Amino acid sequence: MSVVKKFRITKIKNSKPLISLKKISLSFKKNHLILDNISIDISKGQVIGLLGPNGAGKSSLMNLITGVIKPNYGNIVINNEDITQYPIYVRTKKFKIASVPQIGGFFSDLSTEDNLNAVGEILIKDIKKRKLKIEELISKFELDAVRKVEAKFLSGGMKRRLVISMSLLGEPEILLMDEPLAALDPQTIQMLQTIIIKLQSEYNLTIIITDHQARDLLVVCDRALILSNSKIVAEGTPNQLMQDDNAAKYYFGDNFKFK
């Protein structure tokens, strides 16, 4: 049984977007555009899926939002504030942005518990609150059995659980998740889907999420975009995307079924 989202935010009337990417272009090499004049508006409390073939620019788009890279053209606006030139730490702190990177995101030589402690010490000043939060996450992500194990010795899925739990330490308002489902077993995928839906419904978290496990991803998304050949080639609710010829052509193929 898959987790089924009970509601979807398809339209948020009169609300200004929380995050706006305005006419963003990005290239790392001359004459090779990764993103070409891309504009995206994301409302507060939405879960947005980013889909697209390998190399389409999904991780780059997330890196643009966190500030790891800067666009060649265009602007990034959060809460009506142009943040294009803000460094990573200002964005993270001011707008409570957290991310689950596609690779890594943990200290290899530290144990599970000490990874959480290391980040927790920066984000949660009150020692009691910090300990409580860490224990809550260890329990939620079923990391108790590996709390003393150095992260480099964890299985692939356990590493992902650790990184996801670390991303929630600071109770973010914007969460960017780059392939969080990769390497997770089916039950852990369900657990994470439930957590994502809960984060949205209880804390109104805005989540941008990418994954190639498209079916499992779409279950939690209100809206999704497909990036291909530097452009957004399709956009809509998961059900709309299933009817979209471009979505099939550029990403899903002909035989993909959502439910």
Ligand SMILES: Nc1ncnc2c1ncn2[C@@H]1O[C@H](COP(=O)(O)OP(=O)(O)OP(=O)(O)O)[C@@H](O)[C@H]1O
């Ligand atoms: N820092 C960088 N320097 C040079 N090229 C880069 C850099 N980061 C990404 N690229 C290139 O930009 C393109 C888009 O990469 P990106 O990682 O954003 O794709 P993706 O959609 O996340 O792919 P995947 O599904 O494989 O994770 C690729 O061609 C990649 O090689």
Ligand SMILES: [Mg+2]
């Ligand atoms: Mg990527």
